[in-house]
Amino acid sequence: DVKVTQSSRYLVKRTGEKVFLECVQDMDHENMFWYRQDPGLGLRLIYFSYDVKMKEKGDIPEGYSVSREKKERFSLILESASTNQTSMYLCASSLARVNTEAFFGQGTRLTVV
Amino acid sequence: AQRVTQPEKLLSVFKGAPVELKCNYSYSGSPELFWYVQYSRQRLQLLLRHISRESIKGFTADLNKGETSFHLKKPFAQEEDSAMYYCALSGRSGGYQKVTFGTGTKLQVIP
Numbered sequence: 001d002v003k004v005t006q007s008s009r010y011l012v013k014r015t016g017e018k019v020f021l022e023c024v025q026d027m028d029h030e031n032m033f034w035y036r037q038d039p040g041l042g043l044r045l046i047y048f049s050y051d052v053k054m055k056e057k058g059d060i061p062e063g064y065s066v067s068r069e070k071k072e073r074f075s076l077i078l079e080s081a082s083t084n085q086t087s088m089y090l091c092a093s094s095l096a097r098v099n100t101e102a103f104f105g106q107g108t109r110l111t112v113v
Numbered sequence: 114a115q116r117v118t119q120p121e122k123l124l125s126v127f128k129g130a131p132v133e134l135k136c137n138y139s140y141s142g143s144p145e146l147f148w149y150v151q152y153s154r155q156r157l158q159l160l161l162r163h164i165s166r167e168s169i170k171g172f173t174a175d176l177n178k179g180e181t182s183f184h185l186k187k188p189f190a191q192e193e194d195s196a197m198y199y200c201a202l203s204g205r206s207g208g209y210q211k212v213t214f215g216t217g218t219k220l221q222v223i224p
Contacts, residue, residue, distance in 0.1 A: 040122060042199060042214050042215055045213070048211065050209055056209060092212075094212075098203075099145045100203075102149075
């Protein structure tokens with residue numbers, strides 16, 4: 001059974017703080033993704049990674065960075081958190097092949113105050 | 114560029130009524146399309162994919178390349194179908210496989 005685990009379910013951070021969101025998958029998937037989920041806007045891709053130390057910008061990368069030092073772990077970093085980054089963050093992973101399913105974590109609800 | 118459009122934010126139907134959740138896409142290549150579902154307090158999960166051409170929980174979706182649509186249908190809605198539904202397209206972008214989601218439709222089945 002595929003498991004994608006996000007380190008925190010809820011986080012509250014102050015404006016200007018550096019924030020780390022961690023994601024771990026246990027199925028040896030090549031691809032990993034970070035999305036933010038906002039009402040009325042759906043899921044928007046922030047960054048994705050197709051291999052260790054490799055990353056690509058998604059549709060809304062501004063204000064974020066990522067790190068993938070090991071295949072199973074993909075971290076999302078908010079360099080200086082702002083209130084407009086308050087959102088639900090979803091991590092996902094998938095195999096690197098066509099028509100493959102993406103498996104999602106349970107989400108991290110981040111509130112920036 | 115690839116794009117997925119779900120025109121309805123909310124769809125309310127009565128139990129036993131037919132359901133159709135609309136999805137249109139824009140993609141220059143041959144698309145891979147999916148429907149994902151998120152039940153209350155659960156993680157997002159795959160419902161079905163167009164390549165499988167199968168029925169899951171009574172739902173089906175047909176890819177119509179002429180209309181660039183992938184609508185999700187069920188003949189008789191059940192209360193447990195109430196959830197958030199996302200249409201997704203997987204396509205090549207800059208040499209990599211990228212998944213783009215629509216804005217989602219909340220399905221509310223009224224008892």
